[in-house]
Amino acid sequence: MDLDLALVRAFAVTAETLHFGRAAERLGTSQQALSKRVARLEALLAVGLFEREGGVRLTGAGERFLPVAREALAAGERAVAAVTGTGAVVRIDTWGHLYAPMRTVAQAARELGGLRLEPGPGRDWPSVAAALTRGDTDLGFGRVHPLPDGRDAGLAVRVVRLEPVDAVVSASHPLADAGELRPADLRGSALWCPAELDRLDFLRRFAEEFQITRRQDGPNLGLDHLLQHVRADASCFTLFPADAPPPGDAGLRSIPLVRPTPLYAWSLAWRWTHRHPGLDPLLRCFSELGRASRWLDYAPERDWLPDSDRARLTNP
Structure with missing residues (x-):
């Protein structure tokens, strides 16, 4: 037939x-x-x-x-x-929107020129993984973590960027004048999370690793709400990618984290059985950008990665 x-x-x-x-x-x-x-x-x-x-x-x-x-x-x-010779449209769902994932994808799209991207907003990694499995989208981009009950079975993942994160505090925070901080220096402060903590794998693992026992979370009401809360509360901090557009607010301070430097792993995900024609050129472009911009630099004695991210670096 x-x-x-x-x-x-x-x-x-x-x-x-x-x-x-x-x-x-x-x-x-x-x-x-x-x-x-x-x-x-x-x-x-x-x-x-x-x-x-x-x-x-x-x-x-x-x-x-x-x-x-x-x-x-x-x-x-x-x-x-x-x-x-015409490239098909690539549907790509991103998540982690407060951290502006499209700024990384856009760099690759500009390098490729003819790549036709159709971005879609994913709620979080579980929802994008489900969309990939159903075939509702071609690619996903954001931070990936293991999902329970095999919900990520059949999906391939490639880490394409490791981005240092800074601590963002109010200008009135006791540590606001520091030139740099160790994660352990933040144990006396409360970690403010922009959504429910059980949905924020990176922040949850950071808090557990560095013994940040005071944690506050709430609904994701956008970047302005997040920064407004940090600005108003001198006892809390949040984390923000170092290369993202800075908050640019006189009432806030962005302070590099060192010894170790936490790294946020941005990954590209797709379904094993569906390799979109735009996937391989996109992966090659990310590799070239990674080498030129040192996006995948990682030194265990200097940096910190959650175990699942570190495993993907050694077993892509």
Whole structure:
């Protein structure tokens, strides 16, 4: 049987929206035409892909067909790109937005020139890992950590940048005038976390490693809210990537951390079974940028990395 990719695409978009009207709108066609395409595919496969009573939902056959349908569509995009010389759009979901992950991705995109990125905001690593597994996105970029219950099985990860982090404190903090600090110097202060601590693997591991027993967290209300809280509370601090745009506020101080210097690992993630045509050029570009900018410099006697990040450096 030869599958018509137009029919497969009609199925995949309907499966994503679970609404024939919205799927038709996304595909720029009528609901009647879309329904005919899906019905034609079901007839060819001799199975029902959707339950239509009481709302649209996938049947068991539809659930099994969806991941391979996405792979077929991705393969079709790669085939077209191979003969036309035009790069397919790369869907990339980022997370850790307070730390501005796109500034690193943008450097690689500028170097590659023709790379067509379609950025998407991921809530956190677990949600991006789920999107990668479903085929809803091509790549993920942010800090990766092990997920329970095998939720990251089938995903490949490459660390592309290790970024030092600074301590950010109020100008009235007792340590505000220090030229540099050791992480242990912060034990008398409270670590302010921009979201619930159980969702912030790096900050949780930092606090455990350096015995920061006072921790405060709350909902992620954005960078302004985070800095406003630190500015107003002389007893707390937060961590911020050293190369990110500085807070630029007279009421705050950004102080380098040394002996050891904590490093934040930025990684690229993708599904093993789906290598987008833009992946290999992007990985090569990150490698070149890493060598030129020393993004992957790591000395165990000087720096600190959580165990899972260190393992990825030695076993990429």
